[in-house]
Amino acid sequence: MVISGINDPGRAIAEATARIEPALIAIRRDIHAHPELAFEETRTAGIVAAELARLGIPHRTGVGRTGVLGTIEGGRPGPTLAIRADMDALPIHEETGQDFASIHAGKMHACGHDIHTSTLLGVAAVLRDLAPRIAGRIVLVFQPAEEVLDGAEAMIADGAADGVDMALGFHNHPDMPVGEFGFVRGACLAASDRFDLIIQGKSGHAAHPYDAVDPIVAAAHYIAQAQTVVSREVKALHPAVVTIGMIAGGTTYNIIPERVALKGTVRTLHPAARDLAEAALRRLAAGLETAMRVRCTMDYVRKVPPLRNDDRVLEPSLRAVADQLGVAPKEGDPSMGAEDFSAFADRVPAFQLRIGSGAPGRADRLHNAFYQPDEACIGLGVQALSRAALELLA
Known part of the structure; x- marks a missing residue:
């Protein structure tokens, strides 16, 4: 896809996402069937590295032991934005009965990190072709070991935050229907x-x-x-x-x-x-x-530490989501859950976007053996995050 010459970035992002969405879902299902626990994500990291190589995006592996770091250079100087996705699974035995259910007993992507990984790969594909519009640089952070709250610091120790001026994170939310987005001002996680x-x-x-x-x-x-x-x-x-x-x-x-x-x-x-x-x-x-x-x-x-959303990243991101998808993200309450994206947010202004993943007719929740997110959240997440990155690096 070559979309850098189009004057309407929203349309360009939507069209590009529609073309790559089936491939992203296939990647998600492959990762879902082969879950890997914290600091064991070698196969997943290999998929990520292969996709970045196919896209021509410079990257390095073994960051924070099993993480992957990609870089997209913009068309002119500017700040550096890190966008982070986690890759690890949980020690849960899957009971969904899906055709692409985990083949490993006692391991499952029950928190949607397979969704996150494929979403960021989609963002990488879209932003690669929008790079001439970008003033600055994008660092793609594919992080291991979020579930044990050690992966972010491990990647940062290997340089993942070096030169980064701001950070954008995201998480799927089955308590919100697919198509909705959410946010919290200030401390959003404990x-x-x-x-x-x-x-x-x-x-x-x-x-x-x-x-x-x-x-x-x-x-x-x-x-x-x-x-x-x-x-x-x-x-x-x-x-x-x-x-x-x-x-x-x-x-x-x-x-x-x-x-x-x-x-x-x-x-x-x-x-x-x-x-x-x-x-x-x-x-x-x-x-x-x-x-x-x-x-x-x-x-x-x-x-x-607590994950604190900074208005300097939050406000442009909210505008971008509304402009791209015609949906105003809804303000929600903080959660006493925790996320090691806070290690990035503790160093630079950051914002974590909530992406609705609740399937119609299901009352689902994270960290359970029957979790089935609506895969439509992948494409919607790609659009939202790509537009947010474009807004932050305009």
Whole structure:
């Protein structure tokens, strides 16, 4: 497709997208059938690299271990815009029954990263031919390991953010019907932190608890107290979540175990709440030692900061989507989910666009074994993101 000489960019983008959409859907289905977990995306990265090579787009592989970085140079000097898509799957066994369902037991694209990868390949194809119109440079970031919140930093460590002035991200949303788009001003996704707590007691016979130090009772106290961090310590107007996702300890009915292990996550939108939650959870663990005669060891890890949308990228992108598709993106609420695109947004002005992927007649959700996004969101996403890039680098 050669569309750089057309005066109507919206029409050019729409026509180009219509031509390549069937191929993008085929790529999506191929990736979907062969899901790869975090930092294992070698086959997916190979597909991406082959497509970029076919398009004549310079690129390098092995960025952040299994990521791919492509570059499109504009027709004249200007800023650098990074557009990012994630590639990894989840450890979920697929139950959709689709002809292109995962061939790997226990692995599935249940978050739509196959959709994201094929969408960005479409954007690459469209923007390659619009490059003479672009004032600046586009960096195509095909990122591994978003689900474990490590891939963005790994790619950045290998230069993915070098020279980047702004960043554009996107995510499919099955809670929005296909054809709709959404956005949030400011913090749209939460900081995600995690902790491991080992509560060490003294094992003994269940019939003689006075001769032991029971870590299970201590763990029960800790779990109950941890919930008071949000309800009684964090400011009510600062959203926060503390969830204990795993507890392990003991072997049978009549033995008090030696220790209990807990795993938990903390989600916050405000820096003050993030600091307070960590300090409170550490304090409760220290207090447990005195109150319950146990020994506590906590490993607390701050993973990613909140993802904050910057109006300098958000506003031009919203105008571009409306101009391209005649649909005004709808303002929504922040989510306490997390995204490591925040690693880019923490460095440069950024915006993550919400792309409706809900199929008609389905009430679907991410991260489940039956997830089936409407593939029409691929072409719509290509149009929206291509027009946004053109607007940002006009």
